[in-house]
Amino acid sequence: MHIEKIRLKNFKSFGKKAEIPFFKGFTVITGPNGSGKSNIIDSILFCLGLSTSTKQLRAERLTDLVHNGRSEAEVAILFSENGKKYEIARKVKITEKGYYSYYYLNGKSVSLSEIHSFLSQFGIYSDAYNVVMQGDVTRIIEMSPFQRRKIIDDVAGISEFDEKKEKALEELERVRESIEKLEAVIAEVNDRLQTLERDRNEAIRYKEILSKKEEYEGYLRAHNYLTAVKSKEKVERELERLERQKDELTSKIPEINARIAELNEKINELAAKISELGDERSAEIQSRILELSSELESLRRAERFYLDEAKRLEEESVKIISEISKIKEEMESLDGELEEYAIKRIQVGEIVDELAAKMELLRQRLEEVDKKHRELRDRLVSRKEELEMYKERRGEILRERDKLIELLRRIDMDVEDIKNEIASIESKLKEFETEKKAKQEEVWKQEEELMSAKKMLSSADKKLFDIRAKISDVEDELKKAELELAKVKATLSTLRTYSKPVEILLDARNRRELPGIFGTVAQLGEVDEEYVAAIEAAAGNALQFVVVETEDDAVSAINFLKAVRGGRATFIPLRRIKSFKLSLDKSILKEDGVIDFAVNLVRCDKKFQPVFRFILRDTVVVDRIETAKRLMDRGFRFVTLDGDIVEKSGLMTGGSAEKRGILVSRELLEKERMLSDKIYELQREKEGLFAELNRAESLRKQYKDEVDRLTGMISELRNRISLLDEKIRTESGRIEELREKISQKSREKENYISSLKDYNSKLAEMEEAIGELEAEIEEIERMLRGSEVPKIVEELDKIKEEHQRNREILISIEKKIESLEFKREQLESSMQEKQVYLDEIKDRIDEIRRTIEEGKARVEEINSELEELRKEERELGKELKGLRKERDELIKQLRNAEEEKRKIEAEIDRLEERIKLQKERLEIAESEIAEIGEVEVPENLPPLEKVEKVLDEVLVELSTFGDVNLKAIQEYEEVKARRDELVEKKMVLEKERADILDRIEKYERMKREIFFEVFTAINRNFAEIIRELANGEGELYLDSDDPFNSGLYIKVKPNNKPVQKLESMSGGEKSLVALALIFAIQMYKPAPFYAFDEVDMFLDGVNVGRVAKMIKKRSKDAQFIVVSLRKPMLEQADAIVGITLGRDNVSQVTGIKLKT
Amino acid sequence: EVGIDAALRVPHEESLEEMIARVEREVFEALRKKDTVTLFSLVKSWDVPTLVDYYVSVLHLAFRKKVEIRQEEFYGDVEIQKF
Helix, strand or coil, X not given: CEEEEEEEEEECCEEEEEEEECCCCEEEEECCXXXXXXXXXXXXXXXXXXXXXXXXXXXXXXXXXXCCCCCEEEEEEEEEECCEEEEEEEEEEECCCCEEEEEEECCEEXXXXXXXXXXXCCCCCHHHCCEEEHHHHHHHHHCCHHHHHHHHHHHHCHHHHHHHHHHHHHHHHXXXXXXXXXXXXXXHHHHHHHHHHHHHHHHHHXXXXXXXXXXXXXXXXXXXXXXXXXXXXXXXHHHHHHHHHHHHHXXXXXXXXXXXXXXXXXXXXXHHHHHHHHHHHHHHHHHHHHHHHHHHHHHHHHHHHHHHHHHHHHHHHHHHHHHHHHHHHHHHHHHHHHHHHHHHHHHHHHHHHHHHHHHHHHXXXXXXXXXXXXXXXXXXXXXXXXXXXXXXXXXXXXXXXXXXXXXXXXXXXXXXXXXXXXXXXXXXXXXXXXXXXXXHHHHHHHHHHHHHHHHHHHHHHHHHHHHHHHHHHHHHHHHHHHHHHHHHHHHHHHHCCCCHHHHHHHHHHHCCCCCCEXXXXXXXXXXXXXXXXXXXXXXXXXXXXXXXXXXXHHHHHHHHHHHXXXXXXXXXXXXXXXXXXXXXXXXXXXXXXXXXXXXXXEEECHHHHHHHHHHHCCCEEECCHXXXXXXXXXXXXXXXXXXXXXXXXXXXXXXXXXXCCCCCCHHHHHHHHHHHHHHHHHHHHHHHHHHHXXXXXXXXXHHHHHHHHHHHHHHHHHHHHHHHHHHHHHHHHHHHHHHHHHHHHHXXXXXXXXXXXXXXXXXXXXXXXXXXXXXXXXXXXXXXXXCCHHHHHHHHHHHHHHHHHHHHHHHHHHXXXXXXXXXXXXXXXXXXXXHXXXXXXXXXXXXXXXXXXXXXXXXHHHHHHHHHHHHHHHHHXXXXXXXXXXXXXXXXXXXXXXXXXXXXXXXXXXXXXHHHXXXXXXXXXXXXXXXXCCCCCCCCCCCHHHHXXXXXXXXXXXXXXCCCCCHHHHHHHHHHHHHHHHHHHHHHHHHHHHHHHHHHHHHHHHHHHHHHHHHHHHXXXXXXXXXXXXXXXXXXXXXXXXXXXXXXXXXXXXXXXXXXXXXXXXHHHHHHXXXXXXXXXXXXXXXXXXXXXXXXXXXXXXXXXXXXXXXXXXXXXXXXXXXXXXXXXXXXXXXXXXXXXXXXXXXXXXXXXXXX | CCCHHHHHHHHHHCCHHHHHHHHHHHHHHHHHHCCEEEHHHHCCCCCHHHHHHHHHXXXXXXHCCXXXXXXXXXXXXXXXXXX
């Protein structure tokens, strides 16, 4: 296959159309740079959708391929293969929105991949260096050894294995996930299976047990059958034994009657005594205890109160004592001061005496010195002495007056203090009064409350007594009813003709456990005495049927019987037969001897009529068996008054009249039911009364507590009031005393004021006399002037003055002493006062103590009385208990006696009845046998105990089963199958996984094998090409055992030169080696044509020639289209295609053939 | 070492320009006598290197807008005219 022709239209520099035919061999394309040579190579790449590692016609660049100004370009390549032609074409079209491009194979639009697959048939691949650009050569030189190795990878298609491996890994992951999921599901299913296995085993066991149960129930029925047969035999034996017993019993009755009468009398006596003791005396004791307790409580409160008061008083006395000791201290200090002043007084007195002596001396001298002025002097002296005297007296008066004023001031102060004290006491009094008033009011209020509480208490007491009386009434009545019921039951037991299950049901109904049971058929109807035998016979066993309201009631009764293992009974659900209709042919009633239809002879509640209709149907009652015989063809069932029966079928039953049975006991049963009801009611009433009693007792306790509380509170309040009274009294007395003191002080004050007035008038007189004397002395002194006298006089005056001053000091000292003494006196009196108050407090404390003691004594008294009362109460209780016990004992005896009597009577009756009843029993036994049905007694029938034991075990085991999942057996098998299926699936997956792992390994291996195959081949080719091109040796080698981790190195030894590595070669050499590698690859993967674009650019001329020769040689096997400017290359070509630019700068193509 | 300059230099070393000038002279000599000359008529000693030289030179002359060329039949003779 080779390119025969390339047709270009508007492709790059080729305007309009250009057609380039090619020869099969070696064609060189040449032309000046820029003429568009390389565009031809581009057109091949474009048209075939090929790319090289350095040249790729990127999509966005496609529009650049269209010749300037045109809207579409097209390249078509015509291939020829052994005379067959193929055409591949590609168009690119520019539109407003962008561009699009199409491929055509033989005129048909195809996809790129179709083009590729077409080309690959002929060995044309991008990666096989079909089209080689100069860039490719350079790249091979410049790339790293590792990248270079990848060329081999690509050629060998290693990536295909990698992809496969990748896919296999993905698959492996998927399989692993599936396995994990499956394992989880299997684990879950296994869990489920385990659970199911348990359930299945349980279900299997359950089934086994059920079948065992069925088997043993069969055995049980057989036993029942045997028992019934045996009991029938027993009944027959029983008859004769009964007669013997009857006579023995009859003789015992009179003795028992006497005993009963005696017991009754005793019981009545005891009852009277109990009522006396219990009710009257105990009420007295109760109320006395109540009274005493409340007094006790108030005494306790009073004691507490007084103790508090005593404590308070003691505290106060302590306070006063400390005050007294303080006063004493003060007095001591005053005494010290007094002593000090006494000493001072003596000292000053001495000075005064000394000065007086000096004065005397001076006077004598004056007398001597001046005789001539004696008279004058004498007068002066006498006047001066007079003046002195006046002055002294005036001083005395002033002092006295000052003293008075001081006293007055002191009195005022004292009065003020006393007034303050009175005011404070008065305010205290007022407080006391207010408190007293409040307490008083509270007392009144509490007393009122107490009164009402007491009233409530007494009414509660009354109510308690009432309830107790009622309870005792009810109890009596209850006892009576129970006694009666026992009698009735005993009587009934002798007449009892119901089967055991029916009795159980009736008991249950009486206990209200089974609602919806009306009673047996017999209980619901009433028949005149004369028809009893007839109706009983007509109804037969049906009289024992139990009438219930609905089917559900029957079901619950049946379940009840099952639960208690009570046996079997028949039920008539009223609702079911309510609409049962009878059409009676009344014509029979006209016949002689016919009485009525049986159903018409039964009186009953309208509601129960259907029951009797249902049972008796059209049975006709006639007088005698003969009548029945006569009418028996009329198609009725007849019963005679004697109870003989003629069935419709002609079957006749009859004989001697049997003792009345079920129907007769109806009255007793009625009574029994009534008594049961009554007892039930009475018990409820009694319970109600007890509840009421409890309530009343708790209420009474509440009231009693209230009374106690109020009594205590009132007495406490009263204590407080009396204490307040006492305080008020004391404080009022104190006010009186203080007031008296004030008036006394006022009197004193008046006295002082009048003497003060006297002093004032005296003082005025003195002042006047002094004034006159001083004037006179001045006159005398004037006359005496010039003599020595005045000097002496002056000295004398000086000394006198000093004397006077010292005397005044002395006086002031004395005054101070006086005042101190006064103060001391006052302290003493205050101390005495406090002492008195202290004594009073002590007396008061003593009094309180006495009161407390008295209270305690009283408490003791009360306690002892209380103890006695309680003791009495206890004894009374004990006595009562004894009496009650005695009474109960007697009642019990009475009951026993009555019971005994009744038993005997009943026994006699029973015996009488039995003889005839036995026959009926016989019938019942037979009917039971019939009911059980034909039972084939198995040969190896296990003993009854074993049967029952096994059945019990079976039932116990059955009861241990909850909800048995019977489906589990089936389900287990299904789940197991599913589990097995899953496990198998898992195994398949495991195998698949192993396969994938194998496959991955295989890919790895193959990859390596193929790599080495390719590598070896290319290496061989390379060596060959180097030998040819460089006349040397060349080798490709790897640097690692693992090819995929290794670089590809090139080693060349040119002729007569040392070995060279690619890295160390010159540019031209490198190009040559790279080209050699490309040739080696091409040789490994031969293609039908190759295109080279200026691969010879960097080769020197010699090498270009060599390469050209090599191409020429190889062009025998493949077509070569080579773009080159190099002459040696051109010269080797078979044809040259020349490109230049024509007129419109459009590439122009021409060609010349070099070979013919 | 590798580059455009080097690439362009190589053909020059083979004295392409010299040859083009010689062929140009010959072409224009011939075109003085008639309007059109053919490539084959220019090649006197018919060997491959000479033919290649003439052909390449004519391509250059055409590229340089000195002449116009036309080939009636691909791989046939090339007609050369003045531009």
